[in-house]
Amino acid sequence: MKLTGAQILIESLKAEGVEVIFGIPGGAIMPVYDVLFDSGIAHILNRHEQGSIHAAEGYARTTGKVGVCMATSGPGATNLVTGLVDALMDSTPIVAITGQVPTHLIGTDGFQEADIYGISIPATKYNYLVRDVNKLSQVVAEAFYIARTGRPGPVLIDLPKDIQNAVTEYVRPKPVSLPCYDQYFQEIDEDQIDRAIQAMEEAERPIIYVGGGVIASGAHQELYELAKRTHMPVTTTLMGLGSFPGTDELSLGMLGMHGTKYANYAMADADLIIALGARFDDRVTGKVSEFARHAKIIHVDIDAAEIDKIIRAHIPIRGDVRKVLTLMLKRLDTAKLKSYDKWHQQIKEWKTKYPLTYPNPEDYVMPQYVVEQIYEATKGEAIITVGVGQHQMWAAQYYRFQAPRSFISSSGLGTMGFGFPAAIGAQVAYPNKGVFTIDGDGSFQMTIQELATAVQYHLPIKVAILNNGFLGMVRQWQQLFFKGRYSHTFLGSPDFVKIAEGYGAVGMLITKKAEVRPAIERALEINNTVVMDFRIPQEDNVYPMIPAGGSIKQMIG
């Protein structure tokens, strides 16, 4: 069958099971959009390409499927770059398709031409510039394969306009075989598993440290079984939230810079750390030379480059977390673990002495209180997306996530403006689930134009803006480390209610504590996008805090 490049692209996307694309059309991608029009694949039109790629990320992070976004050449493509780096840092499977000027114009500074191939090399797991329409179907199959296998990540396909129009015989792609890539996946070293079990038998103060890899691998059941059988405490990173029920007695909550005191003390005092799908990021370790000095470290990760990158692993295990845990659980049948009563006693003391607290006076709307009320009103079952900043940390601390893929946060790159478009992706993926964005006034304004998208497609997302009129986290650092010199962090506040209504959404302003819960309840019943402007104190801080490069001894709050 003779097809154009654009038709081959759409056929290939269908063959990969793509159901929805987030994008914005433009000159260089028009042939593709013409085929897309009546192709049967759904499309969400965003208002900025950054919104498209963050929506694709929200879709991918909630479903585990590959998120697809599309943009035109030049500025359309470059507007995707932030999202590409974001997906790369947090290992999100994305395929981004960009139009490009015709091949004979490449390199001539044509209209809306940008070297997105060159620009996206450090921003993607892999990328393609398609110069031969006969290779297109194979390229698409490879792109999806690379995006979703191993450590997931973003892949970009740059498609020149003349290739989109070129006609050729459509040949189904051969099964993907990338010797340079596949040989990277070796067998799990079972000797290492034996050594790990041995270390577990010797440990007296063990702790399980869980990262995003457990969620990507779908290993939350195995993790739960491991924790329950061994009776070891569990702490998660920002990316790992939801992989272990936050309300479970073994849960220590989040660790790291703004993690709970007891999680950080437990890590510092542990004699065995079982790291599952986590990468010892600087937000967790603080000063590396002082981090977990007494602990033997078992490091399980699918990416060999993460092992030994920051800290030395005593027992490295390279492989898919789920497969490794399955093998471990089998070995545990015959293992004899010690009792950790003394350890749990110590942890309980820390939990009693240093719980997460905040001042909660009657005449203020406290951000932590808002998050707790959202948690109760949604019964801890909503999908929560966040921007970046103080509100993100409060959401991570005070909403107790029960299930994986329910907390969607730009953790590695920390992209402000991620929250709301990611919620769009999440709501499109799960039209019948409650999706809440807990955002900051700074973060929300970075992608506020996506309100139009949410309203156009009838996405009943609830947005809770924790509005303090500042770039809150930066202001906190200026207060603590720059003698309170608030250099250019005051935003003031627009009238979010008017803006929401201007876009056709519902707006609410909440200035009193007594109004908080009723507003949330009312929002949950409205079948429309709702923006709630919670006016919180201007100078509230996130505690506890371990300053960057600091150790437990420097913990504040």
Added chain:
Amino acid sequence: MWRSPRFCLPPFAFILEMQHTLSLLVRNHPGVLSHVAGLFTRRSYNIESISVGVTENPELSRMTIAVGGDERIVQQIIKQCQKLVDVLSIKDLKYDESITRELAVFTVKATNQTRTEIIQIASVFNGRVADMSETSIMIEVTGNQRQIDSITRLLSQYGIEEMARTGLVALTFPSKRKPENTK
């Protein structure tokens, strides 16, 4: 590669900065050089020299990269390169198990008095005269890095007008080749 003994590196291995010669087999397509070089820039690894050329298999090219860094950094570089979709294999070539060669071309200032000395120096290193003018002489020489460094130093006494070095190429000696299990 993930057997536990690999990780019992002696403490000083993390402090000693040495040059390592990495030999990569990569898919031969435009852009692969950008991908590899881009990785090095992104992670701030120091490339001392890089050379690439096709191999006996036209689908594959061989890249030889000389990097500086301590053992730990080199381990990271190797692992990061392995992650690249276009990289088939990467080896850290040991000095006593492989051959390394560079080509260098020099244009040296030459007078009637100094010309003979310069040609003598060239012949010590098995170099040859590629061209000559009234005031300069062009020397072409191949050798290992130490030899090229030496002749550069010796010729600079006379005044090097221009020079170009290719960067290392390297291959394992067949007599030192281990059974294929080096990843």
